[in-house]
Each structure stands twice: as C-alpha cells, then as structure tokens.
Amino acid sequence: MKITFVLPPVNLCGGLRSTANLALHLGKRGHEVLAVCPERRKPTLYQQAKSLLKGKGWMDTRTRWASPFDELPVPLKVVSHISPITDLDLPDADVVVATWWETAEWVNKLSASKGAKVYFIRHHEVHDYLPLERVKATYKLPLHKITISQWLVDLMKTEYGDHTVSLVYNSVNFQKYYAPPRGKQSVPTVGMLYHTTKWKGCDISLKAFELAKQEIPDLKMVAFGLNSPLPELPLPTGTLYHCNPPQERIKDIYAQCDAWLFGSRVEGFGRPILEAMACRTPVIATPAGAAPELIAKGGGKLVKPESSEDMAEAIVQISQLNQEKWQKMSDSAYIAAKSYTWDDAAELCEQAFHKAIERTKNGELG
Structure with a gap:
C-alpha cells in the first residue's frame, strides 16, 4: 500500500x-x-x-x-x-x-x-x-x-x-529503552516525568512522594522533563532533576528507580509506563490511558484516580519489598513491556x- x-x-x-x-x-x-x-x-x-x-x-x-x-x-x-x-x-x-x-x-x-x-x-x-x-x-x-x-x-x-x-x-524502541537485570537501589528511589500541564497529574505524584517520605525519610526522587521546574509546581528538595536530557540518557534515568510514578488524570496511552517497564522499573499508575491493561500484566500497582494517598501507600509497599520480591516485580514489568511490539x-x-x-x-x- x-x-x-x-x-x-x-x-x-x-x-x-x-x-x-x-x-x-x-x-x-x-x-x-x-x-x-x-x-x-x-x-x-x-x-x-x-x-x-x-x-x-x-x-x-x-x-x-x-x-x-x-x-x-x-x-x-x-x-x-x-x-x-x-x-x-x-x-x-x-x-x-x-x-x-x-x-x-x-x-x-x-x-x-x-x-x-x-x-x-x-x-x-x-x-x-x-x-x-x-x-x-x-x-x-x-x-x-x-x-x-x-x-x-x-x-x-x-x-x-x-x-x-x-x-x-x-x-517502544527496545534498542533505546532497556536495562540489564538489577536489584533495588541502595537508597529507596522513585521517579517521574515532570510536566506542568494539569491533566498530566504531576501534583498527584509529588504529593504522594511527600506522604511516602513521612514513612521512608531517606526516600529519593529522580525526575526529567523538557523545561525547568516552575515555582508553582516545585520539586521536592534534593530531587535529581534532568532538564531536557539527551534521548540516550533517558533509559538510565528510568533504571535509577525502584518505581516510576504515573499520576495522569487522563491520557491517550501513557508511553512512560512502557518505557519504564522496558527498563525493568515497576510502575505505580493511576488508571489513565492504557495503564489498566499494562499494569494488569504485572510489574506495578494500579492506584485510585486523584488519590495521592493511595499512590503513597504503593510507594511504601514497593520500597519495602525484599530483593527477591522486588526482582520478581521488575522482571514482570520487563516481560509486560516486551509483549507490546x-x-x-x-x-x-x-x-x-x-x-x-x-x-x-x-x-x-x-
């Protein structure tokens, strides 16, 4: 054709x-x-x-x-x-x-x-x-x-x-988004894509991080986005932020995390879910876009919409998994991602x- x-x-x-x-x-x-x-x-x-x-x-x-x-x-x-x-x-x-x-x-x-x-x-x-x-x-x-x-x-x-x-x-391009098998980070770490558009739900993820940090004081945040963070939507103190990183670096950002936060209120699909999973990172997601289908295959947790509290609970649960159980979730995330070609x-x-x-x-x- x-x-x-x-x-x-x-x-x-x-x-x-x-x-x-x-x-x-x-x-x-x-x-x-x-x-x-x-x-x-x-x-x-x-x-x-x-x-x-x-x-x-x-x-x-x-x-x-x-x-x-x-x-x-x-x-x-x-x-x-x-x-x-x-x-x-x-x-x-x-x-x-x-x-x-x-x-x-x-x-x-x-x-x-x-x-x-x-x-x-x-x-x-x-x-x-x-x-x-x-x-x-x-x-x-x-x-x-x-x-x-x-x-x-x-x-x-x-x-x-x-x-x-x-x-x-x-x-996703599995030559671009990949990571070898790994264990949990030495310091509990979650990541997110920073975006100021309201329906992307960054405020939900950021509040969830602050709530989870009350139970896990050394919890660390990694994030990336196209623009510098705005004062009206600040990142937590100590966040390792990558502003408009080279495309070849993004896989490494995903792979630095024990879980990836996806807080969208509405989404067509939600590519970051697959990108993170392809890098063996479990995803904590609101039920936006294709998240229900993707998370159903294992490799993360689906949380209630608009609920930072539910997301925070999931952060704590994944952060407290032992190495064997976290590795199993990481492997499930990778297998789920690879099923979409x-x-x-x-x-x-x-x-x-x-x-x-x-x-x-x-x-x-x-």
Missing part, C-alpha cells in the same frame, strides 16, 4: 514518536510510507513580547523543530507553507492518515485520490486550551478511526456512536487500513 501520514508541525512529543516508529515498521512490511507536515508558524511580535514579560525568554522562531523523524529512516516532507495541508501537498495513495484533531479537518477535505481516510486518535483532546467544539466535531467525521487503548475505543462508541474503531497498541502494531494497523479501504469502497466513509 501507499500510505501518507498527515502531521501537524513536528516536534519531539511522544505521539509523533509513536507515529514515526509505526511508519517505520509499516515500511519494513513492504509498504510505501510518507509523512507530510506544514511549516511551523513563527511567533508574532505580540507573542514574543508576552513571552518576555512572563520571564520565559525569546520564543523559538525556527519553522521546523527537531522530531523523531530526524532519527528514523522514514521519509518526511515539510511543505513550504503553514497549515493546512491540501491536495496539492500530497501524492495519490491508498490510505491517508490524520494524526491530530486539526489534521483530521484537513484530511476530511481531501479528494478521493489521496486514499481511504483514516483518523489515528492518540488522545481525547477535549482540553480547555483547544477549541472544544471543533475538536469534538472531528470525532464525528466520516473517517475510519484507530485508537491506542481500550478506553478510547469505548469512548468513541459511547460518546460518538462509532462501533467500528480499530485498536492498535503502542510499543511495533511489529504487532504495524500488522494491526495494516489490517485497520484494509478495513478503511473496504469501508470507503462500500460508501461508508467520506
């Missing part, structure tokens, strides 16, 4: 990383894959002034940022204009895939020659900082939907009336594309 992925302006976000890896493995299955994105809009003088006044510095003016496509042999075409992407920017193909709510609007307007229309949904993007009604409208467009977790499949059915959604789980994901995605082509021929899709 000829497959075109239509992307927003690229960056290093996890969703684009998953799309790039999936495209790579579809190519390995013999398909002709191309990714297309527009240039990034340059910030206006007003936006620059606002950023400076807030103390955030001068905004990046590059029209293209670094992305996972720089690391993988997947063809990426950056068109020489800002959004939207139109027929003039794309080759004829068998399938054309929207990868974000805004790209779904673009794909819906494409001519039939660009391929059967697919909407790859990695999250339910109903956030206050987005145009909610436009976003919701994209989930009702006549595009074949693919999602990455069972909760999204169920949501598309119950809220948007779509009973034909395909499920394609994420995976990009080869399997590419095969399921291929089946979903064939279904989209068939539905298009039957007149079910736009």
Whole structure:
C-alpha cells in the first residue's frame, strides 16, 4: 500500500514518536510510507513580547523543530507553507492518515485520490486550551478511526456512536529503552516525568512522594522533563532533576528507580509506563490511558484516580519489598513491556487500513 501520514508541525512529543516508529515498521512490511507536515508558524511580535514579560525568554522562531523523524529512516516532507495541508501537498495513495484533531479537518477535505481516510486518535483532546467544539466535531467525521487503548475505543462508541474503531497498541524502541537485570537501589528511589500541564497529574505524584517520605525519610526522587521546574509546581528538595536530557540518557534515568510514578488524570496511552517497564522499573499508575491493561500484566500497582494517598501507600509497599520480591516485580514489568511490539502494531494497523479501504469502497466513509 501507499500510505501518507498527515502531521501537524513536528516536534519531539511522544505521539509523533509513536507515529514515526509505526511508519517505520509499516515500511519494513513492504509498504510505501510518507509523512507530510506544514511549516511551523513563527511567533508574532505580540507573542514574543508576552513571552518576555512572563520571564520565559525569546520564543523559538525556527519553522521546523527537531522530531523523531530526524532519527528514523522514514521519509518526511515539510511543505513550504503553514497549515493546512491540501491536495496539492500530497501524492495519490491508498490510505491517508490524520494524526491530530486539526489534521483530521484537513484530511476530511481531501479528494478521493489521496486514499481511504483514516483518523489515528492518540488522545481525547477535549482540553480547555483547544477549541472544544471543533475538536469534538472531528470525532464525528466520516473517517475510519484507530485508537491506542481500550478506553478510547469505548469512548468513541459511547460518546460518538462509532462501533467500528480499530485498536492498535503502542510499543517502544527496545534498542533505546532497556536495562540489564538489577536489584533495588541502595537508597529507596522513585521517579517521574515532570510536566506542568494539569491533566498530566504531576501534583498527584509529588504529593504522594511527600506522604511516602513521612514513612521512608531517606526516600529519593529522580525526575526529567523538557523545561525547568516552575515555582508553582516545585520539586521536592534534593530531587535529581534532568532538564531536557539527551534521548540516550533517558533509559538510565528510568533504571535509577525502584518505581516510576504515573499520576495522569487522563491520557491517550501513557508511553512512560512502557518505557519504564522496558527498563525493568515497576510502575505505580493511576488508571489513565492504557495503564489498566499494562499494569494488569504485572510489574506495578494500579492506584485510585486523584488519590495521592493511595499512590503513597504503593510507594511504601514497593520500597519495602525484599530483593527477591522486588526482582520478581521488575522482571514482570520487563516481560509486560516486551509483549507490546511495533511489529504487532504495524500488522494491526495494516489490517485497520484494509478495513478503511473496504469501508470507503462500500460508501461508508467520506
């Protein structure tokens, strides 16, 4: 098949990383894959002034940022204009895939020659900082939907009336995320991904750490994130924080921990869960994204949503495991992660594309 992925302006976000890896493995299955994105809009003088006044510095003016496509042999075409992407920017193909709510609007307007229309949904993007009604409208467009977790499949059915959604789980690059077998740390240590967006739930994880530290005084925190911590969401004193670490270092950060904290309130999938598990680190997770499916395979603990107390209790329980029991949980985490492969994901995605082509021929899709 000829497959075109239509992307927003690229960056290093996890969703684009998953799309790039999936495209790579579809190519390995013999398909002709191309990714297309527009240039990034340059910030206006007003936006620059606002950023400076807030103390955030001068905004990046590059029209293209670094992305996972720089690391993988997947063809990426950056068109020489800002959004939207139109027929003039794309080759004829068998399938054309929207990868974000805004790209779904673009794909819906494409001519039939660009391929059967697919909407790859990695999250339910109903956030206050987005145009909610436009976003919701994209989930009702006549595009074949693919999602990455069972909760999204169920949501598309119950809220948007779509009973034909395909499920394609994420995976991770096991050459990038790995660690040899190990024992517990000499000092009890937990880790987390630092993010200031409220639905990422960092506040839940940070409060859980403080509560657990009351029972384990020498408990240590390790964290990483793209930006420096903000005063309104401070990290605990003594935290070993890695700001925008090199990608090759992230596996070592995961491997420094006895448990990884995942406190999201809502999530499409939750890649850090698999990344940590691939590095043999048990995960303590709220039931967001694919966490219920991933944790059910062993290798961590699922806690109540919005409950720092429940997460703190899990931190204490894992920190107090003896070496043998912790090692067993660590091994279970690794086995669970290895059960999700990009080869399997590419095969399921291929089946979903064939279904989209068939539905298009039957007149079910736009």
